[in-house]
Every structure is written in C-alpha cells, then in structure tokens.
Amino acid sequence: MSEPLPNPTFDAAALDDGKRLFTRQCTFIRGVLALDKMPDAALPEVAFAGRSNVGKSSLINTLTSHGGLARVSDTPGRTQEINFFELGNRLMLADLPGYGYAAAPKEKVVAWTDVIKLYLKGRPTLRRALVLVDARHGLKKVDEDILRLMDDSAVNYQVILTKADKVKPAALAAQRDALAEALAKHVAAHPDILVTSSVTGAGMAEVRAALSELARPE
Numbered sequence: 001m002s003e004p005l006p007n008p009t010f011d012a013a014a015l016d017d018g019k020r021l022f023t024r025q026c027t028f029i030r031g032v033l034a035l036d037k038m039p040d041a042a043l044p045e046v047a048f049a050g051r052s053n054v055g056k057s058s059l060i061n062t063l064t065s066h067g068g069l070a071r072v073s074d075t076p077g078r079t080q081e082i083n084f085f086e087l088g089n090r091l092m093l094a095d096l097p098g099y100g101y102a103a104a105p106k107e108k109v110v111a112w113t114d115v116i117k118l119y120l121k122g123r124p125t126l127r128r129a130l131v132l133v134d135a136r137h138g139l140k141k142v143d144e145d146i147l148r149l150m151d152d153s154a155v156n157y158q159v160i161l162t163k164a165d166k167v168k169p170a171a172l173a174a175q176r177d178a179l180a181e182a183l184a185k186h187v188a189a190h191p192d193i194l195v196t197s198s199v200t201g202a203g204m205a206e207v208r209a210a211l212s213e214l215a216r217p218e
C-alpha cells in the first residue's frame with residue numbers, strides 16, 4: 001500500500017458519486033481539428049490540458065479504467081486534435097492537444113494556441129479546465145502561459161500534479177505548497193491542487209469526486 005498523497009478531502013458522498021460516475025461507460029466521440037466539428041454542447045464538460053508527456057493520456061485512461069482510450073505515447077507532440085469522450089451521459093471529457101513540445105514547428109504552436117483560445121472562449125458548457133503539471137518539475141513557463149490564457153478567457157481551472165510516485169513525500173508537499181502560492185495570483189485558479197499517480201492509482205478517487213461535482217446529476 002503506497003502512502004496517501006497530500007490531497008484535499010472530499011466527503012463520503014462525493015467520493016461515492018465520483019466512483020459511480022467513473023464506472024459508467026466512457027465512449028470516444030470524435031477527434032476534431034476545427035472547432036466547427038465539435039460535438040453538441042449538451043453535457044457539462046471538463047477539459048484536460050498539459051505539456052506533452054505530462055501523463056495526460058495515462059491519467060485519462062486510469063480515471064476511466066480504460067487502458068486504450070487515450071493513447072499513451074513515447075512520441076510527444078504528435079496529435080493536434082481535441083478528443084472528446086462522453087462519460088455515461090453525465091460528463092463530456094475534452095482531451096486537448098499537449099503543448100510545449102520543444103520540437104514543434106512554430107506555425108504549429110501558433111495554430112495550437114488559436115484553436116485552444118477559441119475552444120476556451122467558445123464552449124459554453126465548459127465547467128473547468130484541468131491543467132496537468134509534472135510533480136517533479138512544477139510550473140514551467142509554458143504552463144504559466146496557459147494559465148494566463150485561461151485567466152484571460154475567464155475559464156476556471158484546477159491543477160492536477162501527475163507522476164507523484166516519482167517524488168518523495170516531503171518534496172511533493174513542498175512542490176504542492178509552492179504551486180498553491182503561485183496559483184493564488186491567478187484569478188481563475190481553483191485553490192485546491194489534486195495530486196495523482198497513474199502508476200499507483202493514488203489520487204484518482206479525489207479527481208473522480210471533484211469531477212462528479214461538475215457532472216450532470218444522476
């Protein structure tokens with residue numbers, strides 16, 4: 001049994017609803033390159049954002065207990081699509097393309113930023129963006145840029161630390177506290193940071209509970 005991670009506490013009802021939400025079937029809807037192809041904005045939606053290789057696909061797969069839903073890859077920066085998944089008629093998950101891939105050509109970065117800006121501004125059902133940050137590295141400049149973009153778009157967001165299994169408990173707590181201090185300067189940031197490991201599964205119950213609070217009620 002691994003040590004519990006420094007996560008916010010949720011009451012039993014929220015944990016239970018989170019668990020139920022994620023036992024529902026998760027269905028891939030489509031991947032889109034252009035915003036006019038997006039699925040109907042009917043369900044409440046959450047978007048996953050993060051630097052390439054931060055562990056976004058692994059997190060989505062672990063949350064949904066679905067090994068092959070989001071593609072885990074050793075070649076970062078490959079996909080530019082926004083991939084939509086529906087979770088049992090209660091919540092839409094939007095997997096945004098990873099950013100900050102060093103080898104990405106400049107015009108691709110510009111195209112990416114444009115799509116994301118339009119997405120963040122133009123999706124009326126978007127309840128929260130989840131910004132994934134590697135627990136070993138903390139906020140990088142590209143992450144800061146994204147947070148600013150979200151502040152400017154008036155999109156609420158919450159940070160999820162990934163790969164917590166790679167960091168010793170004391171360093172992890174310090175990393176989280178430093179991050180909380182940095183986030184306090186951002187108007188649209190949720191004050192609670194979620195801490196996760198897709199390898200051990202730690203923190204998944206808390207993420208599920210947080211997302212169930214945003215989902216359409218049962």
Ligand code: GDP
Nearest residue numbers: 052053054055056057058072073163197198199
């Ligand atoms: P993405 O590019 O953000 O979708 O990242 P991936 O999910 O493809 O993961 C990138 C790499 O990090 C892969 O080699 C994963 O196996 C690894 N990885 C992802 N999550 C974790 C985690 O929680 N712990 C550890 N140790 N490795 C992870």
